[in-house]
Amino acid sequence: MLEIKDLRASAGDKEILKGITLTVRPGEVHAVMGPNGSGKSTLAQVLAGHPAYEVTGGSATYDGRDLLDLEPEERAQAGVFLAFQYPVEIPGVTNAYFLRAAYNEIRKAHGEEEIDSIDFIDLLEEKLKLVEWGPEIMSRAVNSGFSGGEKKRNEILQLAVLEPRLAILDETDSGLDIDALRIVAGGVNKLRSKDRSFVVVTHYQRLLNYIVPDYVHVLSGGRIVMSGGKELALELEAKGYEWVEAAAGQPAGATA
Amino acid sequence: MSGVATPDLELHAGGALSESPEWLEPVRRAAAERFGRTGFPASRDEEWRFTPIGPVAQTAWRPAPTRPDDLDAASLAPFVFGHPEWSTLVFVNGIYHPALGSIASLPLGVTITSLADAVRADLPLLRQHLSRHAPIEGSPFTAFNAAAFRDGGLVHVPAGHDLASPVHLVFVTTDEAAGAAIHPRNLIVVERGARASVIESYVTLADGQAYWTNPVTEVAAGAGAWLEHTRIQRESERAFHVGLTHVDQQRDSHYRSFTLAMGAALSRHNLHVRLNDENIETLMYGLYLTRGEQVADNHTAIYHDRPNCRSWEVYKGVLDDRSRAVFNGKVFVQPEAQKTDAKQTNRNLLRSDLAKVDTKPQLEIFADDVKCTHGATVGRLDDIGLFYARSRGIPAEAAERLLTYAFAAEVIDEVALEPVRLELDRLVLERLGG
Numbered sequence: 081m082l083e084i085k086d087l088r089a090s091a092g093d094k095e096i097l098k099g100i101t102l103t104v105r106p107g108e109v110h111a112v113m114g115p116n117g118s119g120k121s122t123l124a125q126v127l128a129g130h131p132a133y134e135v136t137g138g139s140a141t142y143d144g145r146d147l148l149d150l151e152p153e154e155r156a157q158a159g160v161f162l163a164f165q166y167p168v169e170i171p172g173v174t175n176a177y178f179l180r181a182a183y184n185e186i187r188k189a190h191g192e193e194e195i196d197s198i199d200f201i202d203l204l205e206e207k208l209k210l211v212e213w214g215p216e217i218m219s220r221a222v223n224s225g226f227s228g229g230e231k232k233r234n235e236i237l238q239l240a241v242l243e244p245r246l247a248i249l250d251e252t253d254s255g256l257d258i259d260a261l262r263i264v265a266g267g268v269n270k271l272r273s274k275d276r277s278f279v280v281v282t283h284y285q286r287l288l289n290y291i292v293p294d295y296v297h298v299l300s301g302g303r304i305v306m307s308g309g310k311e312l313a314l315e316l317e318a319k320g321y322e323w324v325e326a327a328a329g330q331p332a333g334a335t336a
Numbered sequence: 337m338s339g340v341a342t343p344d345l346e347l348h349a350g351g352a353l354s355e356s357p358e359w360l361e362p363v364r365r366a367a368a369e370r371f372g373r374t375g376f377p378a379s380r381d382e383e384w385r386f387t388p389i390g391p392v393a394q395t396a397w398r399p400a401p402t403r404p405d406d407l408d409a410a411s412l413a414p415f416v417f418g419h420p421e422w423s424t425l426v427f428v429n430g431i432y433h434p435a436l437g438s439i440a441s442l443p444l445g446v447t448i449t450s451l452a453d454a455v456r457a458d459l460p461l462l463r464q465h466l467s468r469h470a471p472i473e474g475s476p477f478t479a480f481n482a483a484a485f486r487d488g489g490l491v492h493v494p495a496g497h498d499l500a501s502p503v504h505l506v507f508v509t510t511d512e513a514a515g516a517a518i519h520p521r522n523l524i525v526v527e528r529g530a531r532a533s534v535i536e537s538y539v540t541l542a543d544g545q546a547y548w549t550n551p552v553t554e555v556a557a558g559a560g561a562w563l564e565h566t567r568i569q570r571e572s573e574r575a576f577h578v579g580l581t582h583v584d585q586q587r588d589s590h591y592r593s594f595t596l597a598m599g600a601a602l603s604r605h606n607l608h609v610r611l612n613d614e615n616i617e618t619l620m621y622g623l624y625l626t627r628g629e630q631v632a633d634n635h636t637a638i639y640h641d642r643p644n645c646r647s648w649e650v651y652k653g654v655l656d657d658r659s660r661a662v663f664n665g666k667v668f669v670q671p672e673a674q675k676t677d678a679k680q681t682n683r684n685l686l687r688s689d690l691a692k693v694d695t696k697p698q699l700e701i702f703a704d705d706v707k708c709t710h711g712a713t714v715g716r717l718d719d720i721g722l723f724y725a726r727s728r729g730i731p732a733e734a735a736e737r738l739l740t741y742a743f744a745a746e747v748i749d750e751v752a753l754e755p756v757r758l759e760l761d762r763l764v765l766e767r768l769g770g
Contacts, residue, residue, distance in 0.1 A: 153726040157729050
């Protein structure tokens with residue numbers, strides 16, 4: 081489904097990703113862990129087409145297509161979804177309007193008919209349950225004045241409605257209290273399926289108690305320095321990132 | 337000014353000047369005399385420095401035709417809100433056309449009528465209010481209007497009455513208005529404890545015609561009164577629109593204004609609000625959308641004369657092409673106006689490298705225990721916001737439209753009257769091509 085080979089990317093003249101290679105097959109959940117500045121959020125954002133980064137080498141193939149050649153909206157229409165670490169507030173546009181606009185754009189891209197607001201409300205009802213929300217949230221402006229936890233829940237709601245095939249969660253656990261973490265992770269787990277893959281970017285092992293990954297990769301200095309099964313996350317938690325960096329011969333904080 | 341002769345204000349008034357009641361005629365003659373003395377403002381005049389009024393001053397405008405075009409109500413459908421139960425007064429090229437509108441059944445004592453009719457009947461209310469709020473010394477345009485006005489709307493809600501349905505004053509121009517000057521005059525009096533919602537629309541069936549609209553609206557909000565006042569300016573994009581709204585508020589009153597400017601080659605609106613007593617709330621929201629070579633100018637002035645009042649102002653602009661906007665926001669806080677809470681914001685979204693904004697907050701604060709803030713921004717859409725929308729599948733152009741709409745919607749959302757709010761939404765989306 082996703083094949084990343086020797087991917088390099090920079091912000092300005094600073095190289096952040098220094099050759100990432102990673103394969104994600106349908107239905108798999110991959111956790112990408114690493115200390116601050118290791119490049120894990122950059123990887124997530126580069127895959128979604130964030131304009132702040134320039135790809136300087138390597139490739140990323142999604143369903144046989146050159147992912148890096150697609151505009152951000154084309155990636156979304158092809159089934160790639162990024163849950164933002166810092167979801168953007170859009171005062172003036174309701175959650176319902178925004179999400180229906182996105183939903184319909186994706187339908188249009190697949191040659192399907194747009195759906196009206198009445199049918200959309202029906203569709204939402206079931207999706208809202210996934211994040212334990214009532215319909216009130218839909219008449220609020222997108223993320224505007226939302227708490228940190230509400231913003232993350234809203235990302236998962238969007239994920240549930242847009243039904244991507246590849247979902248990338250960028251530090252979805254940061255800033256969540258334990259209840260919000262349970263709700264967000266519960267939503268994600270209900271969305272796991274044999275066709276849908278997840279790349280879960282996180283600093284802490286905590287999230288992986290709830291969303292149990294098939295593979296864990298550790299990033300350091302813009303490279304994957306260690307990969308393993310879910311038990312790697314526990315080992316990391318016990319030994320700290322210094323252990324990986326020492327094992328990989330990389331000084332801690334090689335990139336800021 | 338240039339070689340153009342001073343306009344004959346008596347001619348513009350179409351006989352209304354000499355037919356005025358004995359108390360009003362001297363007021364109007366004084367206004368004519370004043371304009372004769374000052375003429376149009378010079379470009380060096382600080383108040384008009386950024387406003388290219390040359391084409392207004394240098395055109396020999398003819399008086400508006402007195403016999404309006406034959407219109408049917410259907411041609412006005414795009415400008416009204418589809419609520420036949422509202423009171424709608426239609427003025428064609430400045431003259432009241434009762435057959436094109438309707439007036440709701442009103443509680444006893446409430447008056448909604450044409451100002452010309454009210455002047456002919458010499459309603460006692462006029463002596464108290466007409467030309468008492470907007471001083472002729474304020475601007476040459478106000479003086480011109482005071483001398484030359486023929487008609488407009490009068491809304492009078494006596495103490496304690498709640499005007500359940502809104503009043504819509506529709507000023508529409510037709511091809512007959514080409515080359516003419518129109519000076520509408522409105523008076524809105526909402527007395528002690530009364531409530532009303534009034535909409536003024538300046539619209540056209542003569543797209544592409546050049547004419548000049550010079551309206552003056554006086555508003556008196558009594559103690560504890562509540563008034564929502566919406567002003568929609570959608571003139572021909574070759575027309576000129578120079579308008580003044582002057583509001584006087586009394587104790588405990590609430591006045592909320594929303595103004596939209598999207599028409600006219602040049603539009604200027606002065607909104608002056610005087611807070612004459614304590615515990616007054618004033619909300620002023622504005623939106624201007626310009627394109628081509630349009631210029632939209634908003635000058636607002638809030639006079640905090642007394643303590644414990646709150647004013648809240650947000651004006652936003654979306655500029656395309658080579659268009660230009662001017663914002664000047666004055667806030668005067670007098671020495672005795674302690675505990676004033678005044679906030680002013682002006683935000684501009686430039687959608688072209690050639691668009692330009694002159695924005696100037698002007699706070700003059702003479703009291704020491706007050707909370708007064710202001711902020712102005714001129715910028716472009718935020719890249720991260722655009723990326724967020726695109727990452728959800730929304731194409732770049734639609735994402736820009738959505739975020740531009742969102743920018744405007746923040747002020748539109750402040751309009752309390754839902755049918756008006758929805759229509760404003762529609763107008764903005766249509767302008768953005770969505």
